[in-house]
Amino acid sequence: MIKQLNGPPAGVIGFEVTGTVTAEDFRDLVLPAVETAARSGDVRFMIIIPEFHGMTPGALWQDL
Helix, strand or coil: CEECCCCCEEEEEEECCCCCCCCHHHHHHHHHHHHHHHHCCEEEEEEEEECCEECCHHHHHHHH
């Protein structure tokens, strides 16, 4: 699961990844956030991964 973090520095998109990442996580959260941020310039990421159990095949495909 991916959730967007509130409060990263200006110009940074923050996410926390826990458990298993799915294609829906990318489609519903990551892609819209990147598209919105890209409209105002460069995109920088902050990713926190306290617990990770892999990616589903659909999520891997979305990431590629």
